Amino acid sequence: xxxxxxxxxxxxxxxxxxxxxxxxxxxxxxxxxxxxxxxxxxxxxxxxxxxxxxxxxxxxxxxxxxxxxxxxxxxxxxxxxxxxxxxxxxxxxxxxxxxxxxxxxxxxxxxxxxxxxx
Amino acid sequence: xxxxxxxxxxxxxxxxxxxxxxxxxxxxxxxxxxxxxxxxxxxxxxxxxxxxxxxxxxxxxxxxxxxxxxxxxxxxxxxxxxxxxxxxxxxxxxxxxxxxxxxxxxxxxxxxxxxxxxxxxxxxxxxxxxxxxxxxxxxxxxxxxxxxxxxxxxxxxxxxxxxxxxxxxxxxxxxxxxxxxxxxxxxxxxxxxxxxxxxxxxxxxxxxxxxxxxxxxxxxxxxxxxxxxxxxxxxxxxxxxxxxxxxxxxxxxxxxxxxxxxxxxxxxxxxxxxxxxxxxxxxxxxxxxxxxxxxxxxxxxxxxxxxxxxxxxxxxxxxxxxxxxxxxxxxxxxxxxxxxxxxxxxxxxxxxxxxxxxxxxxxxxxxxxxxxxx
Numbered sequence: 001x002x003x004x005x006x007x008x009x010x011x012x013x014x015x016x017x018x019x020x021x022x023x024x025x026x027x028x029x030x031x032x033x034x035x036x037x038x039x040x041x042x043x044x045x046x047x048x049x050x051x052x053x054x055x056x057x058x059x060x061x062x063x064x065x066x067x068x069x070x071x072x073x074x075x076x077x078x079x080x081x082x083x084x085x086x087x088x089x090x091x092x093x094x095x096x097x098x099x100x101x102x103x104x105x106x107x108x109x110x111x112x113x114x115x116x117x118x
Numbered sequence: 119x120x121x122x123x124x125x126x127x128x129x130x131x132x133x134x135x136x137x138x139x140x141x142x143x144x145x146x147x148x149x150x151x152x153x154x155x156x157x158x159x160x161x162x163x164x165x166x167x168x169x170x171x172x173x174x175x176x177x178x179x180x181x182x183x184x185x186x187x188x189x190x191x192x193x194x195x196x197x198x199x200x201x202x203x204x205x206x207x208x209x210x211x212x213x214x215x216x217x218x219x220x221x222x223x224x225x226x227x228x229x230x231x232x233x234x235x236x237x238x239x240x241x242x243x244x245x246x247x248x249x250x251x252x253x254x255x256x257x258x259x260x261x262x263x264x265x266x267x268x269x270x271x272x273x274x275x276x277x278x279x280x281x282x283x284x285x286x287x288x289x290x291x292x293x294x295x296x297x298x299x300x301x302x303x304x305x306x307x308x309x310x311x312x313x314x315x316x317x318x319x320x321x322x323x324x325x326x327x328x329x330x331x332x333x334x335x336x337x338x339x340x341x342x343x344x345x346x347x348x349x350x351x352x353x354x355x356x357x358x359x360x361x362x363x364x365x366x367x368x369x370x371x372x373x374x375x376x377x378x379x380x381x382x383x384x385x386x387x388x389x390x391x392x393x394x395x396x397x398x399x400x401x402x403x404x405x406x407x408x409x410x411x412x413x414x415x416x417x418x419x420x421x422x423x424x425x426x427x428x429x430x431x432x433x434x435x436x437x438x439x440x441x442x443x444x445x446x447x448x449x450x451x452x453x454x455x456x457x458x459x460x461x462x463x464x465x466x467x468x469x470x471x472x473x474x475x476x477x478x479x480x481x482x483x484x485x486x487x488x489x490x491x492x
Contacts, residue, residue, distance in 0.1 A: 004308060007285035042279045043272065044287075045155045051162055051268035054372065059348060059420060091395055095348055095418035102404030102415075 003083075007042055011076065014040045024072065025065040027058020032072055039076040046070060046087045056087060059095060123149040123284065125471055126304050126313035128291050128327060129320035131161040132267065132457060133449050135274035136464025137317060142281035144472050149311060150278075151289040151304060157271035159321040160456065163344060163393070163425025165366045165378040166267050167357050168458040169207050171234045171259035172223055174434045176482040177459065178230045183478065184462035185261055192265075192461060196273040200265050201371045205355035207262030208246060210410055211255045216361035220257040227259075234259035246354045248413050264357040264368040267457045274464070291320070293330040294446065301331065301445035315471050317447045322428035324450035331443050336431035336488050337451045341388035342378055343399045343424045347417040349373030364406035375417065379403035393424040427454035431488055437463060438485040439470065447471070448485050 020033025030053045043052045046069065055069050056062025062069075066086065074081040092101070125141055127134045130152030138148045152158070168189055170181040185204070193199050211217045220236060227234045237258045243249060245258070279285060293305040294316060304311045318324050322339045350373055359366040367377030381387070381399040388396070400422045408415045430436065430451035440446045447470055449463060456463070466476040 004286065004288040007279060007287065041276050042285075047158075048156055048272065051157065052272050057421070061421065090421040090423055091400070092419060092422070095420050097416055097418050098347070098404040098408055099415040101419050102401050102408055104398075104401060 005044060007044065011040055024068050025053075025055040025058065025062075027060050027064075028054040028056075030055045030065075035069060035072050036076050039073055044073075044077065046073060046084055049073060050087050061090065062087065121149075121309060121311045123147045123311075123313050125149070125315045125317060126151065126311055127317045127319060128294075128304060129159075129318070129324070130156045130275070130285060130287065131159050131319065131321060132157065132271040132274065132460040133161075133319040133452070133463055133467075134317070135161075135271055135278055136460050137319065137449070137467040138283045138285075138464075139274045139278040139281065140464045140468035141471060142278050142283045144468060146468075146471060147282070148278070149284045149286065149313070151291055151306065151311065152285065152287045153290045153320075153323070155287050156275045156285070157268060160425055160427055160452070160454065161271040162268045163342070163423060164267050164454065164457050165344065166264045166368060166370075166376060166457065167207070167359075167366065167455070168202065168204075168263045168265050169259075169357060169455070170232050170458075171207050171227055171257060171262055172209060172359070173227070173455065175226060175230045177434045177455075178227065178232065179478055180459040180462045180466070182232060184459050185263075188461035188465065189263070189265065192270070192273075196277050198269065198273040198276065199371075200270040200273055202263060202265040203355050203357075203368075204261060204263040205357075206245065206258060206260040207357040207359065208242065209257040209359045209361060210242070210249070210253050211257075211361045212252050212409075213254070217255050219361045220255070224257045232259065233261065246356055246358075248353055248411060250410050250412055253410065262357055265457075266370065270457070270460070291327055294318070294327060294443075296331065296443065299444070301443045315445055315447070317449060317467060317471075319449040319467075321450065321452075322426050324428065324448065328448065328450075331446065333440055333443060333446075333448070333485065335436050335448065335451050335485060337428045337453075339426045340429040340454070341384045341393055341424055342380060342427055342454060343384075343395055343403065343422060344376065344378040345400050345403060345419050345422040346370075346377075347375045347414070348420050350375060350414075350417055358410075360406070360410065364409070365403050367407075374420070375414065377403055377407055379406055388424075393426050395422050395424045399424075427452075429453050435463075435483055436485050437466065437476075437480050437483045440485055 365379040
């Protein structure tokens, strides 16, 4: 995020494309057209796109669509995908039930020498 | 492009974006300088509360006016659903001690004219039937609510940008400089910007920037963490909190539950340059939630994140002109509850620039109110 970016850049008119209806983020059902439109609305980083449209915010956390979104945004901005910083990955790696995540029982078992580890 | 404008705003969070929007509406030319990206600080890392209850009397008038005049029509005005719900706020109690805390808060708010009251266990369950049987009462303010902070920030940004506000991200402000006794230049790592009016709204980082011009606001950086579940069946629309702030949150339009909280160890586990989740905090927040909502114990946590709040010495913001530095307005130290009042703060800051005076008396939020204890 160190690169200085003037957000007043002119990307020209938003032109619809034939495959704009294609679903890119399957978890949150976000289409290619919506992602392209978001760029025209001024969302110029992958994190802003994600906060705006919820791409990569669903159950798979962007493991499926992350690269695709990056490529679409890069093409819309006319830059190389590598110039875009990926959105931050967040814990947990896979969804975990609250009763499991909230359980610190293992620590107690270790302290008391209890068994039962699977 | 020229680096001069009527107003320079330091900080592209919800306060900076809202202020830019209201100023642009009044025909003022604005440049916003942001170090990272839009809404990167507390604006994208808060529980989304649009609360009046539980607020300090000094900032309560801002919250009440925002809820009355600005929030209800914000989505329509900005042409984007900011997911605002005005369905009330429950602050839950399980013990007599909790009830005492809530009665104190309620009394002070009622004195300021807010319609908030204590309700018993039965009424709590009528409003929200999913709670644990251990809940014995709550404070209830039916005009409180919640909204989506990320969408609100980006909606202000999008509309301000459309009105011609120049946003520059990646600009790391290192100094505010006076010319002939008046704040005039903002120096970044790479550039110099100029305006006759500078608004500093950079969260905790406002402190170091204000220091470069001889002003210090006593605030600390405090870590809060948040988590979100997978989508659940629609259950309730209230904003929730507890007397002891074990957690706070709501169910979003998306269906997921967003909850924030702390571990109690945060001051000792958060000494990093960026806000980082501690491995024990989400677990702690989960236990807090399950104590009140056993029904959510099977809900899966999808994501956790952390953020800094700019915690002021007296827990209310600084929204103020600075006598020693004409041309500078401070808007910082929101202490983790700036989001709910952000539309009002943006409006007031635009009035301070254009009319030279805000329409609500902000004298209790002045920058020079901090005194030593003796």
